[in-house]
Amino acid sequence: MPRARCIHDRHRAPYRVVLNDEEQYSIWWADRALPAGWHAEGGEGAREECLARITGIWTDLRPLSLRRLTVLAAGSEAGPDPHRRPIPMEERL
Numbered sequence: 001m002p003r004a005r006c007i008h009d010r011h012r013a014p015y016r017v018v019l020n021d022e023e024q025y026s027i028w029w030a031d032r033a034l035p036a037g038w039h040a041e042g043g044e045g046a047r048e049e050c051l052a053r054i055t056g057i058w059t060d061l062r063p064l065s066l067r068r069l070t071v072l073a074a075g076s077e078a079g080p081d082p083h084r085r086p087i088p089m090e091e092r093l
Contacts (some may be wrong), residue, residue: 013029013031013047014029014030014031014045015027015028015030015044015045015050016029016040016041016043016050017040017042017044017053017054018034018038018039018041019038019039019040020039021064022065023063024063025041026038027051
């Protein structure tokens with residue numbers, strides 16, 4: 001039976017930056033399967049490195065659905081949502 005990780009082991013373990021469909025970021029252990037609804041964002045490393053990456057890229061903490069509603073409520077005067085992630089070509093089809 002594998003030994004349970006102590007808190008100190010978890011901080012040294014490799015992590016990955018993960019993202020859900022609402023464009024909310026988190027970290028997850030790199031050696032574990034991702035929970036449902038989350039996918040790897042691309043960053044991987046020490047816990048603190050992953051948290052620093054999230055701090056640098058996740059500047060608007062509102063969920064995507066709320067950001068979209070805010071833009072719709074503001075009307076066309078607001079222009080495009082500057083926080084909107086470009087939709088990859090394969091997802092547009």
